Amino acid sequence: MQLRTSSPADALSQWAKHDPHACHFVYYAAPRGDCFALGRPSGETFTNMRPFKFPWKPLYWFLCACVLVFLLAPIAAIIPLSFSSGSFLTYPLPGLSLRWYHEVLGGGKWLSALGNSLFVGVFATIASVLLGTLASLGLMRHKAWWSEALKLIALSPMIVPVILIAVASYFFLAPLSLTSTYLGLIIAHTVIAVPFVVVPVLTALELLDPNLARAAAACGAVPRVTFMRVTLPSIMPAMASGALFAFAASFDDVVIALLIAGPDQRTLPREMFSGLRDSMTPALTAVATIMIVFSTTLFMLMQMLQRRTRKATARQA
Numbered sequence: 001m002q003l004r005t006s007s008p009a010d011a012l013s014q015w016a017k018h019d020p021h022a023c024h025f026v027y028y029a030a031p032r033g034d035c036f037a038l039g040r041p042s043g044e045t046f047t048n049m050r051p052f053k054f055p056w057k058p059l060y061w062f063l064c065a066c067v068l069v070f071l072l073a074p075i076a077a078i079i080p081l082s083f084s085s086g087s088f089l090t091y092p093l094p095g096l097s098l099r100w101y102h103e104v105l106g107g108g109k110w111l112s113a114l115g116n117s118l119f120v121g122v123f124a125t126i127a128s129v130l131l132g133t134l135a136s137l138g139l140m141r142h143k144a145w146w147s148e149a150l151k152l153i154a155l156s157p158m159i160v161p162v163i164l165i166a167v168a169s170y171f172f173l174a175p176l177s178l179t180s181t182y183l184g185l186i187i188a189h190t191v192i193a194v195p196f197v198v199v200p201v202l203t204a205l206e207l208l209d210p211n212l213a214r215a216a217a218a219c220g221a222v223p224r225v226t227f228m229r230v231t232l233p234s235i236m237p238a239m240a241s242g243a244l245f246a247f248a249a250s251f252d253d254v255v256i257a258l259l260i261a262g263p264d265q266r267t268l269p270r271e272m273f274s275g276l277r278d279s280m281t282p283a284l285t286a287v288a289t290i291m292i293v294f295s296t297t298l299f300m301l302m303q304m305l306q307r308r309t310r311k312a313t314a315r316q317a
Contacts, residue, residue: 132197180262
């Protein structure tokens with residue numbers, strides 16, 4: 001039996017009126033000109049009828065492409081400006097030149113600011129990895145109610161606005177005469193970087209099989225050996241990932257640097273902020289391009305190291 005109507009809803013209603021026990025039928029809806037056909041597949045042959053499927057996959061890829069363009073379009077606009085031969089940020093480019101890279105890398109305030117950012121970022125990353133790993137081990141071992149409160153406190157720098165952290169750090173470090181010093185800036189950057197280590201390391205510890213530590217203890221390994229031989233190799237990829245994000249958080253910070261750093265501790269983001277207020281030249285885009293290349297290279301190297309670690313672990317298993 002076959003019904004022809006102008007819409008699938010009318011076809012379903014007429015089918016239900018004709019046969020109230022139509023729930024056990026398999027329905028097919030396909031356009032035939034301006035009509036829709038519903039029929040029973042058993043006993044009848046419909047050569048030109050196919051089940052209707054909405055094109056979700058092309059729509060999904062289209063939305064992904066739109067998001068990717070939205071995220072990468074600003075970067076694609078900045079990089080060509082760094083090779084401009086002019087003194088203003090304008091399109092079309094008057095010509096191509098490396099004069100702004102020579103100004104940035106040739107010494108002076110930009111190279112000094114880059115050195116300060118790397119110095120503070122490296123030491124803040126080391127301190128945050130140590131503190132974040134120890135905090136994760138402690139939170140993993142104790143499952144009391146207060147451990148959840150401590151976890152919230154450890155992750156609070158990711159939730160609290162950074163301007164509040166900067167003001168609090170200033171009022172904490174000022175009585176100790178640690179403002180306008182490298183140590184004060186490293187301490188403040190460590191505060192905002194620790195949560196980026198706690199999250200991946202704590203997740204890795206929660207996914208770690210506890211039977212491995214028990215098996216090592218059963219074989220006579222003391223807790224120190226168990227940690228060095230079993231636990232630490234298992235969480236090393238998570239520690240490396242946390243170190244990457246911790247360094248990025250320190251390297252990109254400008255709010256804390258404005259309040260804590262002095263004239264001798266001007267970091268690269270702070271120097272860029274000052275350049276935006278004074279005069280906008282393509283030197284800013286050259287610095288931004290260097291930061292993009294540096295961050296991308298660091299991320300790709302980290303991915304390669306994690307992939308090699310996973311392959312080595314799979315071979316040992």
